[in-house]
Every structure is written in structure tokens, then in C-alpha cells.
Amino acid sequence: MTVSDIVKSFGLKIRAGKNRLDEEVRGGYTGDLLSDVIAHSRKGNIWVTIQTHPNIVAVATMKELAGIILTGGREPDSETLRKAEEEGMPILVSSLLAFELTGKLYQMGISGMG
Template sequence: MKIIEIIEPLQAQVIAKGDPEQQEVSGGYAGDLLSDVIANAKENSVWVTIQSHPNVVAVAKLVGIPCIVVTNFQDVDEQTSQRAEKEGITILKTPLTTYQAVAVLSRLGLPGLRRNV
């Protein structure tokens, strides 16, 4: 599924534009602990989190995550959005809670994926 297809259902605003028209995601992962995401998230996933500091971009790059969905109206600072655009990572901001965002992505057919399972 292309990232562009999840923007409207998530009621999301594009904060950093990687290449949502072309980038594809094959599943999702939700978590706020960066070490957990590094250890368990799978490449080409949508990462749903309340974290919005610049370290999320480094983690997404390391794991191969093309899209971060920041939930709960959390603000994303300019440094984070600039770093994401430089790395080609899309950041979406949604008013939905993490629970609601995951439910939307699940209804769209994106499975929850873990690296080692």
C-alpha cells in the first residue's frame, strides 16, 4: 500500500514529505520505546508513535521505516521534519490516539509486523 493511501483515513497532516506517492508500506508497528522499535519493527512498516523528537528519524532510517505517524496531536519540531525530509522519510501527524490510528491501519489491511516473528 502506498503511504498516500493512509493519509486521509488517518486524518493526517503531512509534516515531512518523503515520497508518499511512491513509497510503499507492507505493515505497521506501534511503540514509543526507541530500543523496542529498533529490535522489533520490520522494514517497510508504518511506525505509529507519540514520539516526535529528531531521534525518531534516526531509528526509522536504521530500521528502514519510510513513514512515521505521530499521534495525539503531538507537535513535531522543525529539526525533526527537516531531518526526515533529508532522509526521505514521511512524517504524518494525526489527532487520533495511537490505539485509534492502529485500528485504522488494520482496517486498511496493514498487518502488525515484527522483525523476528
């Protein structure tokens, strides 16, 4: 499954990283505490969060995540977008809350297990 498949399935809005949507998604990580994400997310994860500040791009890039989905209709800061374009990190937006979106991703077959 690719980031693009997820975008299509849930009608996510693409805010950055349009050209990197063919990345393969391997598992998911949900959370807003950056130190947790740094410690426990894995390469290829799709990251579900409500954090919008530029540090999310740094974390996602460092951990080689497949993309970031902002929940609850939250929009990224302009600096976050600029960094995401620079790094080629997809940023997607959903109006669902984290629980609901994570549940739906799980139902599609994306696992939270290594």
C-alpha cells in the first residue's frame, strides 16, 4: 500500500510532498509526543498526529517515515510546509480525529506492530 492509496481511500487533502506519494507504507504510528515518535516509530510508518509545528518534519525525515497525516482538520504552519517541501515529506490533512482515522487505517491492513 502506498501513501497515495491512503490519500484516495480517505479523501485526504495534500498539503506538501505531492511527488512523494508513491512511497510504500509499512505500518503506522499515532501520537503527539515527539520524543515518543523519535523513540518508537519505524521507517516507512505513516504518522498520525495533531502537531503542526515545523519539528514534525524534522522528526519524520530523520525517522524516514512515509508521510504525516494531521487529524482533526488541523493545518500545518507555513514554516512546516516550507520544510516539508524542501525535504519531500508528504503532509496530508484529515477532518477525522486520531482514533477514528487510525481505526480506519488499521482496517485497511496497516498494522501498528513491527
